[in-house]
Amino acid sequence: MLKAGIIGGGGYTAGELIRVLLYHPEVEINFVLSQSQRGKLVSDVHDDLVGECYLHFTDEVSFDVDVLFLCMGHGRSRTFVESHAIPENVAIIDLSNDYRLDESFVYGLPELHKAAIKQSKRIANCGCFATAIQMALLPLASQHLLQDEVHVHAITGSTGAGQSPAPTTHFSWRNNNLSIYKAFNHQHLGEIKQSLRHLQPSFDKAINFLPVRGDFARGIYASAYIDCDLTEEEACQLYEDYYAEAPFTHLSRKNPNLKQVVNTNKCILHLEKHGNKLLIISIIDNLLKGASGQAVQNMNLVFGKAETMGLQLKSVVY
Numbered sequence: 001m002l003k004a005g006i007i008g009g010g011g012y013t014a015g016e017l018i019r020v021l022l023y024h025p026e027v028e029i030n031f032v033l034s035q036s037q038r039g040k041l042v043s044d045v046h047d048d049l050v051g052e053c054y055l056h057f058t059d060e061v062s063f064d065v066d067v068l069f070l071c072m073g074h075g076r077s078r079t080f081v082e083s084h085a086i087p088e089n090v091a092i093i094d095l096s097n098d099y100r101l102d103e104s105f106v107y108g109l110p111e112l113h114k115a116a117i118k119q120s121k122r123i124a125n126c127g128c129f130a131t132a133i134q135m136a137l138l139p140l141a142s143q144h145l146l147q148d149e150v151h152v153h154a155i156t157g158s159t160g161a162g163q164s165p166a167p168t169t170h171f172s173w174r175n176n177n178l179s180i181y182k183a184f185n186h187q188h189l190g191e192i193k194q195s196l197r198h199l200q201p202s203f204d205k206a207i208n209f210l211p212v213r214g215d216f217a218r219g220i221y222a223s224a225y226i227d228c229d230l231t232e233e234e235a236c237q238l239y240e241d242y243y244a245e246a247p248f249t250h251l252s253r254k255n256p257n258l259k260q261v262v263n264t265n266k267c268i269l270h271l272e273k274h275g276n277k278l279l280i281i282s283i284i285d286n287l288l289k290g291a292s293g294q295a296v297q298n299m300n301l302v303f304g305k306a307e308t309m310g311l312q313l314k315s316v317v318y
Contacts, residue, residue, distance in 0.1 A: 002026055008071040020293060041056055067091040126189070130192050132267070135267045136281075142200075157286060171183055176274065179213045180212055181212075221258050227278075251269050265311045
């Protein structure tokens with residue numbers, strides 16, 4: 001059994017991670033650290049785990065584990081890593097943005113860096129928007145087909161903003177409401193461009209990204225379009241070939257809806273050709289494929305487990 005420790009256990013991503021790891025057949029959670037919740041039952045904070053998890057939050061770090069998941073806020077993971085002597089044999093999977101552009105960590109998108117992830121003990125998990133958008137564009141970059149600006153519109157659930165209350169996260173503001181934020185300047189653009197240039201070094205065009213706050217709890221619905229000379233059938237074949245060894249990525253010939261991926265580690269893609277425009281729809285659960293599910297997927301790869309182990313999660317479509 002793999003022994004896991006979770007640093008920063010009070011938020012949404014940590015709650016999802018605990019839920020997944022509890023039912024992973026080859027993982028035992030050794031501790032969940034949270035300074036703000038120390039001493040409390042984990043299920044008192046993540047109350048969907050009542051009757052399933054009897055751990056208490058601790059404020060003591062232990063490195064007697066095989067893998068550490070860092071679920072702290074952005075900027076705090078680097079401080080933790082630099083202030084602790086973490087043994088080399090302990091794998092680190094960081095869910096913040098601290099190491100996504102740092103060469104000392106492997107960028108943890110299995111559909112792009114699977115071989116490197118298998119050989120590393122330092123993984124920087126991808127951002128949620130970044131995951132959905134990269135999945136939409138990687139096959140095109142692999143054939144150097146991104147020749148012009150890319151236009152992306154993506155809407156995310158309120159859990160993407162984290163658990164700490166803010167004016168744009170409370171129910172009375174978010175419900176029955178939409179708003180754009182960080183237009184053309186979202187923090188995930190750096191990691192998206194890094195990945196596209198990994199496959200297509202010449203790519204230097206703008207990614208015109210409009211992120212939208214949605215009036216639902218979880219999921220990301222991203223639509224991207226570019227000029228493309230491929231026929232729709234040629235584009236579908238390209239995507240099917242690129243993702244042939246990606247067990248969680250599925251090309252749907254039917255226009256998908258967000259409920260198909262909520263509570264799963266899936267990414268569902270759909271392609272349509274409109275004149276010379278190729279429309280790519282990419283949908284994921286921001287807390288799973290966009291965060292904790294992908295972290296477990298990366299853990300499985302690091303330790304030579306089946307990539308899908310512990311991640312056979314079911315969507316709720318009604």
